Amino acid sequence: MDNYQFSNSGFNQTRLQIRGYYLEIANLEERKERKEHNRSAQSTTLNQYSGNKKGRRIPRPTRIDFKFLNL
Known part of the structure; x- marks a missing residue:
């Protein structure tokens, strides 16, 4: 029985x-x-974006909406 179990485990391993x-x-x-x-x-x-030589779009600067800033 011991022998059988050993061989079986080897088979599963492979x-x-x-x-x-x-x-x-x-x-x-x-x-x-x-x-x-x-x-x-x-x-x-x-x-x-072949116009831009780096091959990526130049991001626009984000506009800050001053109405929502409580200054």
């Missing part, structure tokens, strides 16, 4: 290792896809 390996591969693939997606999204934003 099964878990294999499963972890496949999960890792899936993870890497997903990460690669996400990277590609981010890159394409980045390029579109760069093209959108």
Whole structure:
């Protein structure tokens, strides 16, 4: 009985290792896809504001509404 349990635990261990390996591969693939997606999204934003050489919009200064400030 002892022997059987030992071998069984080993089998489960290898099964878990294999499963972890496949999960890792899936993870890497997903990460690669996400990277590609981010890159394409980045390029579109760069093209959108091509007038600005840095590739990003210059934020407008925020206006302060003095009515709501109790001065």
